[in-house]
Amino acid sequence: MTDLNSFHVSRPVTGATGRVASVDALRGFDMFWIIGGEFIIKSLDNVFHGSVTGFLSTQLDHVEWTGFRFYDIIMPLFLFIVGVSMPFSYRRRLEQNSSKSALWPHIIRRFIILWILGMCVQGNLLDYDWSQLKFYSNTLQAIASGYLIASVLILYLGVKWQMIFTFLLMLVYWAILALAPVPGVGSGVITPEGNFAIYFDKLVFGQFQDGTTYSWIVSSLNFGATVMLGVFSGYLLQAGMDKKKTLVYFVVAGIVLILLGLFWNIWHPIVKHIWTSSFVLFSGGICVLLLALFYWIVDFLDFKRSCTFFVVIGMNAIFAYCASHLFDWGKIADVPFKGLEKYVGDWYPFFHYTGGFLVLYFILWQMYKRKIFIKI
Numbered sequence: 001m002t003d004l005n006s007f008h009v010s011r012p013v014t015g016a017t018g019r020v021a022s023v024d025a026l027r028g029f030d031m032f033w034i035i036g037g038e039f040i041i042k043s044l045d046n047v048f049h050g051s052v053t054g055f056l057s058t059q060l061d062h063v064e065w066t067g068f069r070f071y072d073i074i075m076p077l078f079l080f081i082v083g084v085s086m087p088f089s090y091r092r093r094l095e096q097n098s099s100k101s102a103l104w105p106h107i108i109r110r111f112i113i114l115w116i117l118g119m120c121v122q123g124n125l126l127d128y129d130w131s132q133l134k135f136y137s138n139t140l141q142a143i144a145s146g147y148l149i150a151s152v153l154i155l156y157l158g159v160k161w162q163m164i165f166t167f168l169l170m171l172v173y174w175a176i177l178a179l180a181p182v183p184g185v186g187s188g189v190i191t192p193e194g195n196f197a198i199y200f201d202k203l204v205f206g207q208f209q210d211g212t213t214y215s216w217i218v219s220s221l222n223f224g225a226t227v228m229l230g231v232f233s234g235y236l237l238q239a240g241m242d243k244k245k246t247l248v249y250f251v252v253a254g255i256v257l258i259l260l261g262l263f264w265n266i267w268h269p270i271v272k273h274i275w276t277s278s279f280v281l282f283s284g285g286i287c288v289l290l291l292a293l294f295y296w297i298v299d300f301l302d303f304k305r306s307c308t309f310f311v312v313i314g315m316n317a318i319f320a321y322c323a324s325h326l327f328d329w330g331k332i333a334d335v336p337f338k339g340l341e342k343y344v345g346d347w348y349p350f351f352h353y354t355g356g357f358l359v360l361y362f363i364l365w366q367m368y369k370r371k372i373f374i375k376i
Contacts, residue, residue: 004158004159004160004163005158005159005160007087007159007235007238007239008158008159009087009090009091009094009154009155010094013091013238013239013240019088020088020237020299021298021299021304021307021311022291022294022295022297022298022299022307023081023084023085023237023291023294023314024310024311024314024315025294025297025298025307025310025311025314026077026081026290026291026294026310026314027078027081027310027313027314027317028307028309028310028311028312028313028314028315028317029290029294029310029314030074030077030078030081030314030317031078031313031314031317031320031321032310032313033060033071033074034074034320034321034324035313035320035321035323035324035357035360036324036329036353036354036356036357036360036361037357038060038071039349039353040350040353040354040357041053041056041057041060042056042057042060043349043350043352043353044056044057044350045057046346046349046350047346047347047350059071062272063272065191065192065213065271065273066269066270066271067270068270068272068279068282068283072272072283073283073286073287073290075139075142075272076226076272076279076280076283076284076286076287077283077286077287077290078139078143078317079139079142079143079146079223079226079227079230080226080227080229080230080233080284080287080288080291081230081287082143082146082147082227082230083146083150083226083227083228083229083230083231083232083233083234084230084231084233084234084237084291085230085234086147086150086151086154086227086230086231086234087154087231087234087235087237087238088234088237088238090103090151090154090155091238093106100155100156103151103155107147107148107151109376110144110147110376111144111147111148113376114140114141114143114144114147114376115140115141115144117140117318117322118136118137118138118139118140118141118144119133119134119135119137119138119141120322120326121138121140121321121322121325121326122134122137122138122210122325123135123136123137123138123141123210126326131207133208134208134209134210134211135205135208136201136205136210136216136217137210137212137214137216139321140318140321141216142216142219142220142223143223143227145216145220145223145224146220146223146224146225146226146227147227148224149169149220149221149223149224149227149228150224150227150228150231153165153166153224153228153231154231159235162228162231162232163232166224166225166228166229166232167225169221169222169224169225169228170221170222170225170277170280170281171277172221173218173219173221173222173225173275173276173277174264174268174276174277176196176197176218177190177195177196177197177218177268177274177276178268180196180200181196182194182195182196182199183199185199190268190269190271190274190276192213192273193213195215195274196218197215197217197218197219197274197275198213198214198215198274200215200217200218201215201216201217201218204217212273213273213274214273214274215273215274215275218274219274219275222275222276222277222279222280223275225277225280225284226275226280226283226284229257229280229284229287229288230287233250233253233287233288233291236249236250237295243295243299243300244300246295247292247295247296247300250288250289250291250292250295251289251292253285253288254285254286254287254288254289254291254292255285255289256285257281257282257284257285257288258281258282258285258286258289259285260281260285261278261279261280261281261282261283261284261285262278262282264277264278264281265278265282270282294307311368312361312364312365312368313361313364315367315368315373316364316367316368316372316373316374318374318375318376319364319367319374320360320364323360323363324360328356329355329356329357329359329360330352330353330355330356331356332355332356332359333351333352333354333355333356333358333359334352334355336355337351337352337355
């Protein structure tokens, strides 16, 4: 397709219009690590204390500041997949009601629900203590911000301008960090306490800032950019191209984004905590390659059954995320397993975390079988 606007959600498509199995599987893969996979794998290092388990355990921790580990892809992949799904959702809604303004009640409602859920999960909202409240501190709220920005771009700009504005979001973020001065520190400093993004959060939120080295307000620009990288991938899935050609586009795009991120890293470091622009490109490239991998396995090779495990999780991702944070499923698993602790020794954490995961997975499986899918 030579006309970029042929990808726009207001245009009809010849490609996929319903759910794409590879996207659901990838979402489930991402969520697996959040709802228990991380702790299951890390618990094995308590048993074996080997170089392999030690390496895996390290990769399942966020990098302290600059650089990248496997676990640093989990949050951007969540945002990216939201973006992938948006062309499907918006195109379907516009076909049902051609008015763009009719979409905004749904957009605002989703934004508010995600924001409140984020405050429940990580913002101490359920403590019912005003002094403990953290207003903006969670992945779901980052998704809400990125989703809102992406919605404006998708609905009111042509695809070429969507690309330009996505780059401008990253460029503006870079300019703010490079030029805006931090009192007592100066401008252009990217350290845990000296960067402008974290300074601005503390300035605006005061006691309601989350108390970490993660930033949110200025970083929202790049949350939007990450979601938009997913949107562009969603366009490709709906383009009606040959599957092999689509796969090649994903692989090339992923590699290019990674290289661009590494190049920008020379001047503008890859830092997940404040979601730098180089991090957007580097993590975005990995997200696209992961989508390519799942697209190859599930849609190109047609191995759909092999990914059912992840699809079960991915079809109720928001529910799984909130349930894993708000409830301790390991305590339920302790009912049959707790008595084994004196016999299994260092293996007990593995049984504890695996059991907790299986309890939650059983609920997700029952929801999947009964076609109960919680959407917002």
